[in-house]
Amino acid sequence: MDDALFEYALRMGDTTLVLSHRLSEWTGHGPVLEEELALSNVSLDLLGQARMWLTLAGDIEGRGRDEDKLAYLRDAPQYRNYLLVEQDNGHYGDTMARQFLFDTWHYFLLEKLSASTDERVAAIAAKGLKEVAYHARRSADLIVRLGDGTDDSHARMQAALEGAWRFAGELFHDDAVTRQLAGQGIVPLHAELAPHWENHVRGVIEEATLSLPPVQESRHPAYAGGIAGRHTEALGYLLAEMQFLQRAYPGASW
Amino acid sequence: MAWLERVPDPEIPVVSIVDLGIVRAVHCEDGVCEVTITPTYSGCPAMRAIEDDIVNVLKAHGMTQVRVVTRLAPAWTTDWMSERGREALRNYGIAPPRERAVDISGIVRRADPDVPCPQCGSMRTRLISAFGSTACKALYRCNACGEPFDYFKAH
Numbered sequence: 001m002d003d004a005l006f007e008y009a010l011r012m013g014d015t016t017l018v019l020s021h022r023l024s025e026w027t028g029h030g031p032v033l034e035e036e037l038a039l040s041n042v043s044l045d046l047l048g049q050a051r052m053w054l055t056l057a058g059d060i061e062g063r064g065r066d067e068d069k070l071a072y073l074r075d076a077p078q079y080r081n082y083l084l085v086e087q088d089n090g091h092y093g094d095t096m097a098r099q100f101l102f103d104t105w106h107y108f109l110l111e112k113l114s115a116s117t118d119e120r121v122a123a124i125a126a127k128g129l130k131e132v133a134y135h136a137r138r139s140a141d142l143i144v145r146l147g148d149g150t151d152d153s154h155a156r157m158q159a160a161l162e163g164a165w166r167f168a169g170e171l172f173h174d175d176a177v178t179r180q181l182a183g184q185g186i187v188p189l190h191a192e193l194a195p196h197w198e199n200h201v202r203g204v205i206e207e208a209t210l211s212l213p214p215v216q217e218s219r220h221p222a223y224a225g226g227i228a229g230r231h232t233e234a235l236g237y238l239l240a241e242m243q244f245l246q247r248a249y250p251g252a253s254w
Numbered sequence: 255m256a257w258l259e260r261v262p263d264p265e266i267p268v269v270s271i272v273d274l275g276i277v278r279a280v281h282c283e284d285g286v287c288e289v290t291i292t293p294t295y296s297g298c299p300a301m302r303a304i305e306d307d308i309v310n311v312l313k314a315h316g317m318t319q320v321r322v323v324t325r326l327a328p329a330w331t332t333d334w335m336s337e338r339g340r341e342a343l344r345n346y347g348i349a350p351p352r353e354r355a356v357d358i359s360g361i362v363r364r365a366d367p368d369v370p371c372p373q374c375g376s377m378r379t380r381l382i383s384a385f386g387s388t389a390c391k392a393l394y395r396c397n398a399c400g401e402p403f404d405y406f407k408a409h
Contacts, residue, residue, distance in 0.1 A: 034383035034393065041385040048296025052326070107361045123327035127296055130329060130409055131389075136361045138384045200361060 004180045005118065006060045007080065008187060010070070011177075011227050013053030014081035017071060018235070019102065020046035021242050022089055031092050038138065039095070045131040052124045072246035076235045083226040084167035086235040090160065093153070096142045097160035101201065103136035105171045108196045109188070117185035140204045147208025154209065161205070162213050169218035170226060172197070177227075255280050257315050258289070264303040265388055268346040271304055275334025278325055285318040292330045294409075295389045332409045343406055344372050349394065351408040369405045371396035379403075 023043035030036025054067040065073075084102060089095045110132055113125035146157040172194045174182075181187040198215065205212045225231070245252055258280065259272045271277055271291070279290040289308050293301050305322045312320045332351035340350035349372045366381040376398035383393040391404040 034385075037383060037387070037393075038385040041389045044297035044299070044389055045295055046297070048293070048298065052296065104361065119327070123329075127293075127326050127329040130331075130359075131296060133359060133361055134384070134407075137363050140361075140363055141384075 001062055002060055004177045005121075005186065006057055007177045008181055009053050009057035009060060009121075010080040011082075013050050013057055013067075013070065014079045015085050016046040016053060017050035018079070018081040018238065019085035020044075020050055021238060022085065022087075023095075023099075025089055026095070035092070042099075042135050042138075045128075045135070049124065049128045049131070052127070056120055056124065068246075072243050076231050076239055077229045079231065079235060079239070080227050080229065081231075081235075082167070082170050083223060083232055084164065084171065086226070086232060086238060087164070087167065088234055090163070091156065093146055093156045093160040094163060096139055096146065097157065097164040099135070100139040100143045100204070101164055101168050102171075103132060103139045104200050105168075105193065105197050106132045107136045108193045108200075109190075112188035112193070116187065121186060140200075143204055143210075144208040147205070147210040157208065158210050161210060165213045165218050166220060166223045167218075169220070170224040173224055173227070175227070257311055258308065261304070261307045261311050264300040264307070266343070266346070266348065268342045269335075269339045271308075273336040273339030273342065275330060275332075275336070275339075276304065282312075282317065285316065287312050287317045287320045288323060289320065290323045290325050292325050294330050298389060330409075332406065347372050347403060348391070349403060349405040351406050353408075367408065369394055371399060371401065372403055373401045374399040 020043045023039045023046070026036060026039045027043075028036070030039065050071075051067050054070045058065045058067060058070055084098060087098060107129070110125045110129040114122055114129050116122040116125065143157065146153045148154070149157075172190045174190050178187055178190055182189045202212055255272065255277070258277055259270050261271050263269050263271055263274055263276075274294070276291050276294065277289065278292050279288075281288045289312070291301075291304065291308070301324075308322055309320045333353075335351065343350040349369045352367050352369065368377055369379050370377050371379050371394075374396060376396055378397040379394045380397060381392060382395050382402065385391070386393040386404045390406060390409065392407050393402060394405050395402045
């Protein structure tokens with residue numbers, strides 16, 4: 001089996017799955033109905049993408065693990081999602097700061113992955129890219145509205161941005177997996193995404209009258225490790241809820 | 255294909271899955287059918303129901319074996335929606351997707367597309383919410399007749 005591609009498909013699958021679950025926690029708790037509908041729909045798009053990535057991972061592994069087994073029967077140290085997406089929702093500004101930083105990265109990544117030399121990767125990415133472009137534009141819009149809003153929303157948005165910022169650096173981290181796959185033209189080096197990401201993020205942040213935190217503050221090694229299975233406390237609670245039914249009633253189905 | 259033209263979309267029953275552009279290929283021989291479909295949105299919850307409906311309809315017409323294959327590439331686009339499908343949406347009160355002249359790609363924010371009101375035809379409409387009752391729709395309101403309405407997004 002192709003170990004590197006299996007790992008990478010897990011990273012993409014776990015990252016979209018965990019963020020999808022986080023966003024679904026807003027269902028029934030949104031600040032207004034329209035925002036709740038939007039986050040629920042973004043969550044659904046990400047869940048669909050997660051299913052495709054995890055199915056691909058299971059196919060590559062070839063040991064009979066399907067999307068459900070991979071989602072429900074692994075513990076936190078086996079999860080390969082980025083730390084940013086597992087962080088608690090906080091208030092709406094916190095959620096949108098996390099979403100904006102993520103969507104922007106996701107967009108530039110999928111744009112590259114849709115030109116992958118692996119047909120399966122390219123197909124999933126091209127499908128997701130259309131959805132993610134819409135997510136990214138919407139979350140940028142919210143950052144501007146909240147940043148360039150009232151004094152209170154401005155202050156909260158700035159604090160939210162600084163809170164999410166320290167987890168952004170991991171998105172651009174390269175290791176043996178990405179280096180090997182980049183050599184085969186299957187994925188881009190993640191470091192190469194950083195200039196595009198920073199450029200877009202800076203433009204939106206300025207329009208939102210917010211201040212961009214120093215880039216080096218997003219690069220502290222303590223705030224990385226998710227893709228190697230070293231997670232923050234937040235993931236364990238998330239999995240405890242998401243996996244409860246399959247853990248308590250193994251094999252239960254509709 | 256004609257049989258599948260009578261399979262409605264589970265969430266928008268006035269449009270068939272053929273008119274939506276979901277059915278990409280049908281191959282039947284000696285009672286054995288293979289139908290290739292493409293998902294609209296990655297997380298569209300209706301896809302499972304659509305697969306079941308395809309199997310049921312073809313079996314009702316005497317096909318003994320039906321296989322539904324999902325194809326991701328090329329990705330589904332609203333450009334594949336038929337004129338008949340667009341008309342049916344409009345009559346149902348959902349504004350159909352604008353033509354591809356509306357740029358839907360890219361990350362740079364832009365003005366919301368101008369969408370004519372499906373009730374009174376006025377162009378004096380505005381976006382209320384980027385998402386409506388399903389992932390494929392946005393919510394608009396008409397400033398002329400005052401009606402809120404769904405817009406099936408160009409995708």
